[in-house]
Amino acid sequence: MTSAPGYLPYEPQLQPVPWAQDIWTVNGPEVAYRLWGLTLPCPTRMTIIRLPDGALWLHSPVACVPDLVAAVEALGPIAAIIAPNVFHYTHLADWARAFPQARVFGLPGLAAKVPGIAFTALDQPTTAHWAGLIESHVVALGDFAEVVFLHRASRTLIVTDLMQNFEAGRIRNPLVRTVLQLGGATGPNGRPSIEIRLVALAHRNALREGVEQMLAWEPSGIILSHGACYRKDATTEIAKAFGRAGSETEA
Structure with missing residues (x-):
């Protein structure tokens, strides 16, 4: 995590915020990653779903701090902790x-990155008690794979890295802002980052299947x-995001 945020944080931080009935989001501190010699700030967000039996499903955990744990x-009670791709594991061990x-739950490759944690495969059919309540689809793009989810009751799509929608006005460093804009990470239309779009060029069918499932x-x-x-127009936003990527990834 960076000590001085390079991206104006979403408030409130590290508190569950209702999204719809039985679903909450938690805005987390940014993480930083390196690209082309620059340190790029990346805001984080966790999703919490309460299942009909009262148990909780946590997607992409943010920082595990006492006040958030209590909230x-x-x-x-927490029943499932979800790592939707092999890059979202920074706080996984703390929550586990x-x-x-x-x-x-995680994809192959995570066990090596988070030793000591017992994973249940997320890319295989599961008998977990949330099956049928939360739909899932694996978008496998070679070295990058992500599981996207749909909370059926609220009709909410949950996406990790396949769609990013950074707000340019929240990026404090002008050079970083320009790089993210050139890479396509800034809105108003969310889309995959340039790294994922490049990887997807060799896996066009898998990307197309994933987009078709999200739209369906x-x-x-x-x-x-x-x-x-996005609170509304979800299918339109998906079409915009992958329409541009789609022109690059369609056979």
Whole structure:
């Protein structure tokens, strides 16, 4: 994490915020990553879903701090912790240790990055008790794979890195802002980052199948792990995001 945020944080920080019935978002501190010699700030967001039996499903955990842990515990017992791709694991071990009764779901390759954690495969059919309540689809693009989800009750699509919607006005460094704009990470239309778009060139069919599934779900809103979410016009935003990527990835 960076000590001085390079991206104006979404408020409130590290508190569950209602999105719809039985679903919350948590804005987390930014993480930083290196690209072309620059340090790029990346805001984070966790999603919490309460299942019909009262248990909680946590997607892409943010920083595990005492006040947030207490707030989450007040919502219900944690049953599942989800790592939607092999890059979203920074805080995974902390949450797994804090809630040893929870099953941790992840893709192949995560076990090597987070030793000591027992993973349940996220890319295989599962008998987890959230099956049928939360739909999932694996978008496998070679070295990059991500699982996208639909919370059926609220018709909310949950996407991690396949769609990013950084707000240019929140990026404090002008050079970083320009780089992110050139890379396509800034809105108002969310889209995959340039790295993912380049990887997808060799996996056009898999990307197309993933986009078709997201559209077939007909979501009403989209929660993004990075940047501004969409409360409406979800299918339009998906079409915009992958329409441009689609011109690069269609056979």
